[in-house]
Amino acid sequence: MKRSAYTLTPENYGTACDLAGSALLRRVPAASTVLDVTEGGAWNEFSTGVYIAADFENVIRYIGSAIRDGSVGDRVQEHVLRGRAARWTRLMLVPLAPDTEEALVRRIEGRIGTVLRPLDAMRLPTLGAPRRPASRRASR
Structure with a gap:
């Protein structure tokens, strides 16, 4: 089954920003285009953030995050x-506040990814504490 x-869209971008909460x-x-970001320096002022990538049909393909000494564009x-x-x-x-803790940046990435469901994401950060594996039942 295809999801x-x-x-x-502007609405989905707004939702992503809302999910960042007070860290926004x-x-x-x-x-921006990839060229704007990598060569044009469109995101040079931002060192921390969650980026959303879409294809030529505007379908969200990937969501990632970065915490850098440089810029998010480096990622x-x-x-x-x-x-x-x-x-x-x-x-x-x-863009997130530069002093946002890494764990919170990853949770925000996970929240945004859970809502916007990028097609090419193999895994997204968890939303909370790591889960412990379920214990196995003994067979009867």
């Missing part, structure tokens, strides 16, 4: 260099 695809630095509703550049960003044509950023 429905979510698109990168500010809204940046303008979309996007890593995806490009590894060939993982081949389908990405449009990017949006949920």
